[in-house]
Amino acid sequence: MIVITHGVAELGEGIAPIALRDSAATATRLDALLPAGARLTRIFGPADRLTAKLANTQQDSAAAYFLDFFAVHGVTADLDALAERLRADAAVDGAYVKPGAEPPIAPLPTARRALAEAPPVTPNFEARQGYLDAAPQGVNARWAWTRPGGRGAGIRVIDVEGAWRFTHEDLTQNQGGVIGGTSATDEGWRNHGTAVAGEISGDVNAFGITGIAPEAAIRAVSIFGGGSATAIRTAADALTPGDVILLELHRPGPRHNFQSRSDQAGYIAVEWWPDDLAAIRYAVARGIVVVEAAGNGAEDLDTAIYDTRATGFPSTWRNPFRGGAEDSGAIVVGAGAPPPGTHGRDHGPARSRLSFSNYGSRVDAQGWGREVTTTGYGDLQGGSDEDYWYTDQFSGTSSASPIVVGAIACAQGIHARGAGPHAPAAIRARLRETGSAQTGAPGRPATQRIGNLPDIRALAGAPSPSE
Incomplete structure (x- = not known):
């Protein structure tokens, strides 16, 4: 599950964007909504690491955007209900459950594993x-x-x-x-x-x-x-x-x-x-x-x-x-x-x-x-x-x-x-x-x-x- 918090415009003016998002308050607030055993982690950050990684990329002003993204771990049941509960919090702009990712291989109707053992030296293919x-x-x-x-x-x-x-x-x-x-x-x-x-x-x-x-x-x-x-x-x-x-x-x-x-x-x-x-x-x-x-x-x-x-x-x-x-x-x-x-x-x-x-x-x-x-x-x-x-x-x-x-x-x-x-x-x-x-x-x-x-x-x- 992914949680995305609101940006600076929604949370208040006059506060440094990265400092706002990197405060412990938002994470602590959301943690209280999670079931026992679940944990919330930043996908990007913390702020000092993120700004260092983006240094000299002309993207410093966008660093705060990345700090809005969190992942929820340690919970497998009632995910849709949990996402809905998180979305009801004023600090949350989005919370959703992703379908599982799969390898993009097309079906192979004619492919069957060869049963014969490999020869001592593989041919050149x-x-x-x-x-x-x-x-x-x-x-x-x-x-x-x-x-x-x-x-x-x-x-x-x-x-x-x-x-x-x-x-x-x-x-x-x-x-x-x-x-x-x-x-x-x-x-x-x-x-x-x-x-x-x-x-x-x-x-x-x-x-x-x-x-x-x-x-x-x-x-x-x-x-x-x-x-x-x-x-x-x-x-x-x-x-x-x-x-x-x-x-x-x-x-x-x-x-x-x-x-x-x-x-x-x-x-x-x-x-x-x-x-x-x-x-x-x-x-x-x-x-x-x-x-x-x-x-x-x-x-x-x-x-x-x-x-x-x-x-x-x-x-x-x-x-x-x-x-x-x-x-x-x-x-x-x-x-x-x-x-x-x-x-x-x-x-x-x-x-x-x-x-x-x-x-x-x-x-x-x-x-x-x-x-x-x-x-x-x-x-x-x-x-x-x-x-x-x-x-x-x-x-x-x-x-x-x-x-x-x-x-x-x-x-x-x-x-x-x-x-x-x-x-x-x-x-x-x-x-x-x-x-x-x-x-x-x-x-x-x-x-x-x-x-x-x-x-x-x-x-x-x-x-x-x-x-």
């Missing part, structure tokens, strides 16, 4: 990673690898989701493990995180797969134990300007009354929830590039349903999918089709929107949403030991988003050897201006925007071979 290839089929990773810094050297990435297998044979280099939260024990989350890490930073060797940015340093923060907004804030605090956070999450949205569904219909990007929106803005204010899965709900994010505040949202909330003043600053990623014939399958014209992918003016770029070869799952190579599992069928905005992250890490590595890594807004603008154009498919026209597939060469500002 890199030829199956078509997303590494030159544009327009792939993101031009092989070109990037020929450039100084083009393997992502010096760039750090943190994946925010649920669990990982960092003991995997192809994830032994340039990884720092889980640095926040508590990893889930669920195999689905673990396979998911392992697959994401492989796409971005799989090791350079003679076997298995190779990540798009194999020299980028990858770490992870779990949403379990503190919530997604706290995980994003933890990740942001561990990074420096030019680094990247990946949000491998989506949630059931208002289309189906926030209900979890096996088909993921109506699931949307997490920035729609006020605390996650604030956490993303916090990261971007610190110069961190945030990449966010658009979600697999087959939703047009431009529809009016997303303009309506959910029960318990604060009065100041406005729909971030509208961009403009409400923009989170994140790069939102949709899922496009791989080239027809990839792994012997056809999902429509290359770079056309896959039917499950959310779309709209807010979506910035696309990645492959089907047929992604990476670590985990075990349908390509299985057996009893997860450290040797590989898949040919990672999917969803889950598989699309790490492709965009890998491309950004390569470009930022190249930029770091010149004028320095680019700011989040500049990277997003370049993704929209460059890359391989989205195409249309029957019933899924290119006007249903998921953006272009990145081309690292263009993203890095290098001339095309014909220039």
